[in-house]
Amino acid sequence: MSNPLDALREECLRLLDEGLEGLSLELESLEPALSRPPNPAMGDLSTSLCFKLASRLGRSPQGLAEELKGVMDPSSSRLVASVEAVGGYINFHADPGEFSKLTLETAVGEEGDYGLLKAERPERVMVEHTSANPNGPIHVGNARNSILGDALAKMLRYRGHRVVVHFYVDDMGRQVAMATYGWRLLGRPEPEGPSDLWVGTIYASVNIIKEVKRLKRELEEAKALEAYARVREINAELSRYAAAAQELRDRAPGVFDALLEALEGVEDPDGEISRLNAEYERGEAEAKRDVRRLVEYCLSGFREALGEIGVHFDSWDYESDLVWSGAVEEVIGRLRRTPYTRLEGGALILDCEAVAQDLKLKERWGINPRYEIPDLVLVRADGTTLYTTRDIAYSLWKFDHVDRVINVIGYEQSTAQLQLRVALAALGLVEIADRQRHYAYKFVTLPGLKMSGRLGRYVTLREVVERAVELAHKEVEARSPGLSEGEKRRIAEMVGHGAVKYALLSVDPMKTVVFDWDRVLDFERNSAPFIQYSHARACSILRKAENPPQPDYGLLRDGKERELVHLVASFPDVFQEAVEALSPQAIASYANTLADRFNSFYASHPVLKAEPKGLAGARLILVDAVRIALRNSLSALGIEAPERM
RNA sequence: GGGCCCGUAGCCGAGUGGAUAAGGCGCCGGCCUCCGGAGCCGGAGAGCGGGGGUUCGAGUCCCUCCGGGCCCGCCA
Numbered sequence: 001m002s003n004p005l006d007a008l009r010e011e012c013l014r015l016l017d018e019g020l021e022g023l024s025l026e027l028e029s030l031e032p033a034l035s036r037p038p039n040p041a042m043g044d045l046s047t048s049l050c051f052k053l054a055s056r057l058g059r060s061p062q063g064l065a066e067e068l069k070g071v072m073d074p075s076s077s078r079l080v081a082s083v084e085a086v087g088g089y090i091n092f093h094a095d096p097g098e099f100s101k102l103t104l105e106t107a108v109g110e111e112g113d114y115g116l117l118k119a120e121r122p123e124r125v126m127v128e129h130t131s132a133n134p135n136g137p138i139h140v141g142n143a144r145n146s147i148l149g150d151a152l153a154k155m156l157r158y159r160g161h162r163v164v165v166h167f168y169v170d171d172m173g174r175q176v177a178m179a180t181y182g183w184r185l186l187g188r189p190e191p192e193g194p195s196d197l198w199v200g201t202i203y204a205s206v207n208i209i210k211e212v213k214r215l216k217r218e219l220e221e222a223k224a225l226e227a228y229a230r231v232r233e234i235n236a237e238l239s240r241y242a243a244a245a246q247e248l249r250d251r252a253p254g255v256f257d258a259l260l261e262a263l264e265g266v267e268d269p270d271g272e273i274s275r276l277n278a279e280y281e282r283g284e285a286e287a288k289r290d291v292r293r294l295v296e297y298c299l300s301g302f303r304e305a306l307g308e309i310g311v312h313f314d315s316w317d318y319e320s321d322l323v324w325s326g327a328v329e330e331v332i333g334r335l336r337r338t339p340y341t342r343l344e345g346g347a348l349i350l351d352c353e354a355v356a357q358d359l360k361l362k363e364r365w366g367i368n369p370r371y372e373i374p375d376l377v378l379v380r381a382d383g384t385t386l387y388t389t390r391d392i393a394y395s396l397w398k399f400d401h402v403d404r405v406i407n408v409i410g411y412e413q414s415t416a417q418l419q420l421r422v423a424l425a426a427l428g429l430v431e432i433a434d435r436q437r438h439y440a441y442k443f444v445t446l447p448g449l450k451m452s453g454r455l456g457r458y459v460t461l462r463e464v465v466e467r468a469v470e471l472a473h474k475e476v477e478a479r480s481p482g483l484s485e486g487e488k489r490r491i492a493e494m495v496g497h498g499a500v501k502y503a504l505l506s507v508d509p510m511k512t513v514v515f516d517w518d519r520v521l522d523f524e525r526n527s528a529p530f531i532q533y534s535h536a537r538a539c540s541i542l543r544k545a546e547n548p549p550q551p552d553y554g555l556l557r558d559g560k561e562r563e564l565v566h567l568v569a570s571f572p573d574v575f576q577e578a579v580e581a582l583s584p585q586a587i588a589s590y591a592n593t594l595a596d597r598f599n600s601f602y603a604s605h606p607v608l609k610a611e612p613k614g615l616a617g618a619r620l621i622l623v624d625a626v627r628i629a630l631r632n633s634l635s636a637l638g639i640e641a642p643e644r645m
Numbered sequence: 646g647g648g649c650c651c652g653u654a655g656c657c658g659a660g661u662g663g664a665u666a667a668g669g670c671g672c673c674g675g676c677c678u679c680c681g682g683a684g685c686c687g688g689a690g691a692g693c694g695g696g697g698g699u700u701c702g703a704g705u706c707c708c709u710c711c712g713g714g715c716c717c718g719c720c721a
Contacts, residue, residue, distance in 0.1 A: 038664060048663050048702090055701055087664060088701085133721070173721055347719050371648045372717090380719040387721050414649070415716055442650075442714080475683065495683090507658075510650060512714070518670085519657075523683050526658085526669045533683050541680050581661075589659060592668070603676090603685040623680095645683080 001110060001117050003572035004103040009034050011077045012045050012092045022071035025053065034092075036570075040563045043084065043091035044099070050088050061088030096562060097554030100618065103569040104553070107625035114628050115571035116636065118160035125161045126398050127153040129408035130306070130313075131168040134298035135175040136200030138305045139458035140515050141444045141451050146461075147504045147638075148441055149408040150311040151584040154638045159579045164402065167302075168394065169318045171295045173387070175453075177277035179203035180294045181269070185262040186255070188290070194462060196301025198252065199294060204456025205248055205256045209263050210270065212241050244455040251456075281384060283324045305461050309497045310638060317397075319390050327393040328385055331427075332378055335392075340426050346381035352419050355426040364434075365421075376419040388416045392423045395436060404435045406582070411440040411510065439582060441509035447516070461500075464520060469496030471521055472529070480644055487644075494640040498528030501639055506588040526592055528639050531630060534595035534602075538627035539643040541607050542620070551621050552614025560601045564622055567594050571629045575636060584637055591633040598626050 012034055037046045050068065054061040065085035074080045074092075079102065081095035107114045129149020132142040149165070157163045170176075182202040183189070191198040215238050222230040248256045263269060279287035299316065306312070322328050332348065335341055340351045352373040356362055362369050378389045398405050409417060417438035424433040445451065451458040473492035480488070503520045507513055523529035556565060571590070578586040607623055610616040631641040 035663085038666095042664080046664085051663075051701055061701070089664065170721070175721080345719085349719090368648065374717055377719050382719080384719085386719070410715095411650070412715055413721080416721085440650090472683095479681075479683075508651095511658085512651075514657090516657085522670080524669080525683090527683085529683055530669095533681085537681060537684085544680060577661075583661095585659085586661095589668085592659095596668075599684060600686090602680080606680065608680050644681090 001113055001115075001572075002106055003117060004099070004106050005566075005569040005573055007102060008079045008092075008094055008099060008569070009045060011079045012047075015072045015074065015077060015080060015083065015092075016047065016049075016068070016090070019068045019072040023067060025057075036566075037089070037091055040559060040566065042086065044094040044566055046089050046091040048089055050090065054088070064088075065090050094566075096557050096565075097552075099569070100556045100562075100565045100622070101551075101553040103565050104551075104618075104621045104625045107568055107571075107628050108621060111628060112632065112635075115575050115632050116158040117572050117576050122160045122162060123404050124402040125156050125163045125404045125406065126166055126402040127156070127163060127406045127408065128166045128168055128398075129153075130302070130311075131170065131409070132302065133170050133173060133175055133453070134196075134199070134295045134302075135173075135179045135203040136298075136453045136456070137194065137196040137458065138302055138461040139451060140461060140464055141458065143461040143464070143500075144441055144444050144504050144509075144513065145408050145410070146306055146311050147309075147501050148439070148509055148584065151501075151505055151637045152406060152408065152439065152582055155575075155579045155582075155584065155587070155636050158575070158636050164314045165312070166315045166317055166398075167299075167313045169295065169299065169316055169320075170387070171291060172277075172281060172319045172323065172390065174273060174277055175203060176291060176295060177273050177280065178206050179298075180291045181273050181276055182206035182259055183294050184290060186258055188293075191297050191301075192252070194301050194305065194460075195297040196299075196305065197460060197462070198255075199298040199301070200453065200456055200458075201248055201252045201255050202259070204244070204454060205259045206263070206269070207454050208241050208245050208248070208256075208456075209260055212238065212245075213263075215241070241455075244452075244457060248456050278384070280320065281323060283320075305465075309461075309465060309501065310640075317394065319394070322390055322393045322397070323385065327397065328390050331393045331396065332385070332389065334427055335378060335423065338426050341378065347377050348379040350376040350378050350419070350423060350426065352376055352422045355422050359425050359430060361422060361425055361430075361433075364430075367418075373418060373422060374415065376423065388420055388423075391416075391420050395420060395424060395432075396427075396429075399429075399432050399435075404437075406437045406439050408439045408441070411442050414438065414440060437582075439509070442512045444504075444513045444515050447514055459515060464500055465496060467517075468499045468521060469493055472496040472499070472523070475523065475529075476645055483644065491642045491645050494642045495523070495529050495532060495645060498532055498634070498639040499523060501637065502528035502531075502588060505584045505637055506592075508585060525596070528634070529645075531591045531595040531634060532639075532641055532645060534598045535627060535630045535634070535641040536643060536645045537602060538598065538623050538630070541623050542627065543643075544608060545620050548620050549613035549617035551617035552612070553618050555612070555615040556618050556622065558605070560597065560605065561619070561622060563597055564594075564601055564626060567597060568622075568625045568629045571633065575633070578636075587633050587636050591630060591637075594626065594629055594633070598630075 034045045034047050037043050050061040050065040054064050065088050069083050069085040072083050074083050079094055079098050080092050082093045084091045127149055130146045153163050153165045179199055179202050215234050219234045245256060276287055280291045340355050342349050352375060356373050376388060377386055379385055421433040421436055469492050472495035476488045476491050500520055574590045607619045610619050634641045
């Protein structure tokens with residue numbers, strides 16, 4: 001696999017080197033970086049190195065640039081046609097014929113591999129993503145996690161790494177026990193409808209019923225005390241719960257009311273839930289059977305909803321297995337033997353700040369020295385473990401299998417993720433901690449109300465995908481009535497899934513997203529359908545080219561053509577940098593720009609009917625190369641590119 | 646109280662210190678005898694939350710203030 005822009009870059013650098021030598025100038029530590037000038041007419045590559053050199057030598061940038069230009073000999077280069085000195089910059093213009101030929105023939109020759117440059121040293125990488133609690137459906141909030149994680153995994157895989165994708169099943173938390181408890185009260189029924197949504201309904205119902213009970217007790221107390229402000233507060237909260245309860249009733253008639261009835265006579269539901277949770281942690285048979293069964297219902301719903309959009313996992317790792325296997329206990333033992341733990345009221349505490357100080361972790365990881373890393377409770381006074389403690393054992397297990405770990409986890413868990421790395425460092429595994437990355441993203445919120453698992457209120461991934469595919473289907477129906485129903489269906493899925501994925505991938509993960517139906521269902525510019533449409537148009541032209549004439553690359557002299565060539569040539573750079581920076585967004589943005597420029601070219605430049613024939617031939621290959629760059633960039637994000645739509 | 650993140654036109658948003666700050670939505674005006682109008686062309690609209698600083702050069706780096714969010718649980 002090769003990088004045409006790199007070939008051009010090398011020739012420019014060679015010319016620069018020779019030029020500097022010609023002027024007997026030393027670069028010393030300066031790296032002559034080449035970048036793209038802001039305006040394509042200014043050339044293909046440029047360098048601002050004269051500014052740095054000038055201030056060092058006490059001379060003017062433009063004077064230096066001109067002098068350098070004077071001693072460079074572009075005629076000695078095949079790819080570089082000319083050099084200019086403009087305002088202190090040195091601009092290199094590629095030879096249109098040679099550079100187009102190199103770029104387009106590389107792209108067309110490498111086809112599905114084009115641009116997807118392989119890493120020099122492939123690594124074994126684990127991407128842990130989604131890991132949603134198994135007590136409710138995948139909604140647009142955790143879907144951001146899934147879609148980011150999946151894109152990262154695919155990008156890394158295309159980069160040549162050996163990637164495994166894992167889902168951490170958080171089955172030891174109280175919420176799962178709560179859902180299981182409700183399921184038992186219902187008489188252990190089989191799921192109806194999407195099973196993760198169904199589990200979510202049970203969980204939210206139990207939660208609401210419990211909360212309402214508690215609030216009603218508080219209401220009586222407040223009334224007795226004549227605390228009217230408090231009474232109003234409680235009433236407001238009760239009406240919120242009533243609204244949520246009604247939503248649940250509408251969604252799954254029967255479930256809420258059956259649970260309401262079943263919980264009527266229960267004295268202490270929280271006690272029962274805690275007991276179930278404790279039994280499960282101890283691995284008692286009945287608790288194990290029931291919790292695992294319920295969790296499995298939920299996970300099968302996850303598998304189905306995510307599988308629908310092409311997101312798959314290599315492994316589902318149960319938190320409980322780490323506890324039962326003794327791995328968690330072992331880690332605690334090892335931490336206990338370090339000087340950093342202490343007992344406090346019966347609980348075992350890790351002094352993260354002390355670890356960080358001793359091992360200089362803040363300097364190492366670029367953390368503000370004023371920030372004091374909070375203590376981490378490893379074991380509760382009652383002897384049970386906590387989430388982060390179990391996660392330490394999980395991390396150790398991960399590094400038995402891979403060299404590098406990427407955890408796609410919400411930003412709000414930053415402290416816990418940091419403490420986790422500190423704990424690894426405390427165990428003497430600083431290098432491992434270095435290679436564990438918290439890939440943080442911010443939450444997706446709903447415009448009016450907040451999504452809430454506890455209230456069973458969310459926009460599920462299923463409904464979003466369903467509506468997007470439905471809308472895409474209508475569009476395909478209208479535009480390509482001649483296709484078979486199967487083809488239409490298949491295309492509608494590519495388009496609908498692409499739209500949903502792109503909407504979440506094209507925004508910086510660290511920005512909060514307010515979920516917006518219009519945005520996801522907008523198939524116009526700046527969307528996957530827009531990019532896919534350009535791809536389909538390119539395919540359409542290529543389909544119609546019967547016997548392509550011999551290309552004359554030298555005829556690709558127009559600005560739009562040259563920009564397209566440059567964009568195609570940039571794809572390997574874009575891909576490589578996006579993977580290094582773990583930035584799917586960079587690829588999304590590239591694909592959109594390429595599609596945009598291609599459409600503009602398409603509107604004003606005939607391809608099949610271009611004259612002379614050599615131009616038609618060259619444009620056809622340009623179209624093919626654009627098609628390849630569009631498809632490969634979408635592939636890297638996990639989005640498919642239909643040939644018709 | 647401490648720490649982290651975000652703040653770019655009416656709205657959504659891109660922008661690894663470099664040359665005139667992308668796009669999109671919405672708005673105004675054009676384009677279907679011509680390779681797919683999910684499209685194209687043109688127009689109005691911001692100097693990047695405020696203020697300092699570093700630099701030849703700052704939306705990008707530093708300080709400070711303001712607004713919004715998050716974290717500092719023997720929750721996950």
